[in-house]
Amino acid sequence: MVITLLDARRARRIAEQVPDPELPMLTLADLGVLRDVSLTEDGTVVASLTPTYSGCPAMAEMRAGVAARLRDAGYTRVEIRTVLDPPWTSDWITPDGRRKLAEHGIAPPGAAPARPAGPVPLVLAPTRRSVPCPRCGSADTEETSRFAATSCKALWRCLACREPFEYVKEI
């Protein structure tokens, strides 16, 4: 039993270290997509992953990455499960993950909007949200596009240092 507990912890540590294919400065644990790692009685490692966006093309790669790392570490039976509920939120990006994003010039997300049950309101007034520039720290920035090279990011630019930067959207 003790061995099993240790083994489960080791498996979790290994799975946690797998890098995200599109944001390789983050591990899957940093991104908050690794929902659970457990060991069944017959010694199968069960790792549960959740997609960030429905169309995230990195999902298959994440599954393959986790399975490969665990097999390399000696776990012969590995099962990867997809968890859809609850849906991923950018709030699950860890403090460590946020720090790494900023270090790599990507502005981390703010708190995701609370979504009460019922119709989703449409707000047309410009939202006064300030995203500090991850390079120079200036708050004088503006959004150039709400969509960017991957689903999870928006494009911004800094009006002080003139650098464009990416920003992980709140979702």
Place this chain on the structure above:
Amino acid sequence: MSDDHVYLTLAEGHDDDTRWAYGTGFEDPLHGVDTTVPDGVDAGELADLCVTLADDALVSAQRLAEWTTRAPELEEEVALANIGLDLLGQARLLYSRAGQVDGTGRTEDAYAYFRDADGFRNVRLAELPNGDFAFSVVRLLVFSSWRLAHFERLTAHRDPVLAAIAAKGVKELAYHRQYAAEWAVRLGDGTEESHRRMRKAQEQVAPYLGELFTAYDVRDEVVAVLRQVTEAAGLPMPVYRPLPGSGRSGEHTEHLAPLLAELQGVARAHPEATW
């Protein structure tokens, strides 16, 4: 297998069931999800609903992808492609769910690539050619407003898989509607020419509104959103004159078959292909 770089890993052989074909190429998007259909849920109805919602999304995604290299600005091209990618992801999950519950075990590829136009249940609004940017904006506004309202209701569906797909989709669709609404206001309240084009686009979209509202009671909610946007944009609410027929019963415009021919061509020419 190395996971140092995503593209290197893709190029390596896979010893598991990962398959790289047709451009989706990924394994089952519902891999490892509990596939049970709860008691009291009609599997046939659930499968039909999933296919309908998936067809809307797949056909819309294909039209949105056509903007790539043609959008007015790079930022809009990236935006439209991203919206299409979200919808494609929703389609894949929904097709996979349909195949699980309808008893056939069909895969997402079977639904997407090996059905003809009369087998598709998407609304005709989704298949109309892109037209100019104004038309695509008005269509996206209507479509995403309707789909967001519908998905929000589906989060309470008794099938937990569909409810979870919907809950995920709500977050994405809120971004899509926001994008379309902001462009609608910018163009409607822009120059004389952009205003004129928006009016024209509204007239073109209006006859297809009815198909969206038949099955589910989200009409009032969607109309309220459209009214909010048109008022901010200085545009009138279009007069609704319904067309006979419905894409929901497999009656499509002449535009769907060529769209599918392009979408399905490679898969049908090489049905056993793996990449």
